[in-house]
Amino acid sequence: MTIDWDWIGSHGSDLTTLTLAHLQAALSAVLFGLLISLPLAVLAHRVRALRGFLLGMSNVLFTIPSIAVFVLLLPVSGLTRTTTVIGLTIYTLVVLLRNTVEGLDSVPQKTKEAAKAMGARPMRTLLTVELPLALPVIMAGVRIATVMSISLVSVATYIGDGGLGQLFTDGFQRNFPTPVIVGVVLTLLLALVADALLVVVQRLLTPWARTRTRKA
Amino acid sequence: MYELFKNLGSWLVSGEQWTGADGIGHRLAEHLQYSLIATLVAAAIALPVGLLIGHTGRGAFVAINLSSFGRALPTVGLVVLVFLASGLSMWPVYIALVALAVPSIVTNTYAGMTAVDPEVRDAARGQGMRAHQVLFQVELPLALPLIMTGLRLALIQVVATATIAAYVSFGGLGRYVFDGLAQRDLVQVLGGAVLVAVVAVVLDLALSGLQRLLFRHRPAALKSA
Numbered sequence: 129m130t131i132d133w134d135w136i137g138s139h140g141s142d143l144t145t146l147t148l149a150h151l152q153a154a155l156s157a158v159l160f161g162l163l164i165s166l167p168l169a170v171l172a173h174r175v176r177a178l179r180g181f182l183l184g185m186s187n188v189l190f191t192i193p194s195i196a197v198f199v200l201l202l203p204v205s206g207l208t209r210t211t212t213v214i215g216l217t218i219y220t221l222v223v224l225l226r227n228t229v230e231g232l233d234s235v236p237q238k239t240k241e242a243a244k245a246m247g248a249r250p251m252r253t254l255l256t257v258e259l260p261l262a263l264p265v266i267m268a269g270v271r272i273a274t275v276m277s278i279s280l281v282s283v284a285t286y287i288g289d290g291g292l293g294q295l296f297t298d299g300f301q302r303n304f305p306t307p308v309i310v311g312v313v314l315t316l317l318l319a320l321v322a323d324a325l326l327v328v329v330q331r332l333l334t335p336w337a338r339t340r341t342r343k344a
Numbered sequence: 345m346y347e348l349f350k351n352l353g354s355w356l357v358s359g360e361q362w363t364g365a366d367g368i369g370h371r372l373a374e375h376l377q378y379s380l381i382a383t384l385v386a387a388a389i390a391l392p393v394g395l396l397i398g399h400t401g402r403g404a405f406v407a408i409n410l411s412s413f414g415r416a417l418p419t420v421g422l423v424v425l426v427f428l429a430s431g432l433s434m435w436p437v438y439i440a441l442v443a444l445a446v447p448s449i450v451t452n453t454y455a456g457m458t459a460v461d462p463e464v465r466d467a468a469r470g471q472g473m474r475a476h477q478v479l480f481q482v483e484l485p486l487a488l489p490l491i492m493t494g495l496r497l498a499l500i501q502v503v504a505t506a507t508i509a510a511y512v513s514f515g516g517l518g519r520y521v522f523d524g525l526a527q528r529d530l531v532q533v534l535g536g537a538v539l540v541a542v543v544a545v546v547l548d549l550a551l552s553g554l555q556r557l558l559f560r561h562r563p564a565a566l567k568s569a
Contacts, residue, residue, distance in 0.1 A: 191500050191544035193507040196521055196537030203348075203530070275415045282418040286525060293420060300424045308428065312421040319416030 132306040147314055149209075150291025153284070154277035154318075156213045161220030161273060169228035170254065183229065186222040194219065194283045202287065212284040219280060220273040227269025231262030264337065267330040271323055278319040282311070292318075351531045356538070366519075368539065375516035375543065378506045382438055383499050386445035390498075391491070394450045398457020398487065399479050407454045414447030419505055427512045437509040444505055445498035452494025456487030492555045496548050503544040507536070517543070 136143070172179040192200075197215045205211045235258050243253040259266075282293025290297075295311030298304070331338060355361060362368045397403045419440050426436035460483050468482040484491075507518030520536030523529070 187548075188541065188545060191504055191548075192537055192541045193504045193518070193521065195507060195518075195525075196533065196540065199521070199525060199530070199533045200537065271412075272415065275412060279416050279418045282420045285420065293418065296418070296421045296424045299428065303428060305425065305428045308421055308425045312418060312425060315418045315421065316413070316416050320412075323412060323416075 130305075131309055132304075135306045136310060143310065143314070146292050146294060147318065149289075150278070150281050150293075150315070151318060151322075153209065153212045153216060153281045153289070153291055154274065154322075157216030157277045158220055158224075158270065158274050160213065160217040161224045162270065164217070165221055165224035165228055169225050169232065172225070172229050173232040179229070183226060186225050189218050190222040194280055195286055198284055198287045207288045209289060211287060212281065212289045215284065216277045216280055220277055223273045223276065224266075224269050227272075228262065228266050231265030231269075232258055234265055235261045260334070263334050264330065267326065267333070271326045274322050274326060275319045278322060279315060282315065348530065348534070352534050352538070355531050355535045368517075371515055371517050371519055372539065372543070374509075374514075375503070375506055375518075375540070378437060378441065378509055378514075378516055379499065379503045379543075379547075382441035382506070383445055383495070383502050385438070386442045386498060386502075387449055387495060389442070390446045390449035390494075391453055394453025394491075394494075395457065395479065395484065397450075398454045398460075399475075399483060404454065404458075407450055411447040411451040414443065417443060419444055419508060420511070423508050423512055432513065434514065436512050437506070437514060440508065441502050441506060445502050448498040448501065449491075449494045452497065453487065453491045456490030456494075457483055459490060460486045489555070489559070492551065496551045499551065500544045500548055503547060504540060507540060 168182055172182045194215065197218055198211055201211045201214055205214060239257060239261065240253060243257045248257070281291045282296060284290035285293030285297050292311045292315050295307035299306065299308035299311070356368075360367075364370065394407065397407050422443060423436045423440045426439050430436065464482060464486070465478060468478045473481065506516050507521055509516045510518030510522040517536050517539045520532050520539070524532030524534075524536060
């Protein structure tokens with residue numbers, strides 16, 4: 129199995145387009161996943177009765193094979209980028225929801241009581257006390273969800289999208305390993321860079337944690 | 345939409361759909377075979393590694409980054425790559441599934457080991473236990489709940505992903521998904537997807553039942569660890 133370097137050289141602009149499409153799909157999914165899971169997590173955290181139901185539901189969604197999710201969405205949104213993003217968003221939910229709930233759980237009861245005693249209403253306690261303290265755990269979830277989405281985008285190649293995943297189908301159909309190797313390497317690189325950037329974002333968002341030594 | 349679900353229902357319960365080489369019974373057995381072998385092989389590799397890292401405290405960096413790397417590895421790409429390298433064999437399927445399962449098991453085993461109270465470990469050593477006794481009689485039992493979580497997570501992922509065997513012309517429940525896609529037969533695709541999800545949920549429940557059975561003599565405080 130040898131790499132055809134000429135192929136890589138002559139397909140530079142195609143690779144750039146695919147990489148950007150790949151990144152766009154994965155990042156939109158994480159963004160939508162966060163928008164959906166934040167309110168749901170707060171609900172699951174505050175209303176004990178809903179907690180088991182919401183977490184259980186997200187676990188079941190996780191067991192459906194990703195290719196099937198994309199296919200199931202075809203009657204709804206067709207062979208479009210929307211289908212890819214909705215499918216990926218569903219997958220991010222399980223990680224984001226669980227981590228956000230766990231993050232909120234990890235906030236000490238006494239801290240919340242202190243906020244209450246100082247006159248903060250529930251909403252204010254949530255925004256200025258609970259969410260910032262839960263941030264390390266939430267960000268751990270965001271990192272997992274991002275890396276997972278970047279790796280999963282390629283599954284959408286079966287419904288005509290899939291960013292770098294198209295290189296896998298291409299290589300498979302032509303019995304030509306170069307695009308497959310390039311696709312795997314670029315996907316890994318994207319994931320590692322995105323993960324490293326998120327670590328930086330987390331450090332910027334939690335300046336108080338920097339004085340302590342902390343391991344991810 | 346109603347029509348679709350009605351067709352799906354009759355697809356799932358019709359007798360002829362369940363028998364024969366193309367039948368659900370046979371595909372289910374293939375799917376279970378791929379998933380269980382891959383998870384067992386992954387456990388055989390990942391459990392010792394996770395226990396060793398957790399026990400010695402060395403190589404934690406490797407464990408954390410391995411899990412990140414494993415999640416980033418695109419399974420479709422890996423399957424195709426091994427397929428192009430090895431030709432028509434089961435290797436692409438098993439290699440991809442094992443690679444998928446190993447990180448979850450290693451990180452959870454390691455996490456379980458680090459969650460063991462250092463004072464308990466010291467107490468065991470203070471009583472004169474040897475390293476292997478501390479590992480097998482103290483650390484391992486205490487880490488077991490998290491280790492089981494890792495195994496369950498790995499199994500769910502493997503069952504859901506074993507669908508990919510059909511992409512490189514093997515069987516399993518993925519056959520229905522990929523054949524249905526090729527034939528534009530949505531009922532068949534849905535049927536395959538539903539079956540995979542059911543298998544994953546049932547296996548997860550079975551493992552959690554096993555876990556409860558194993559820990560029934562434990563004090564409640566340890567069960568939820």
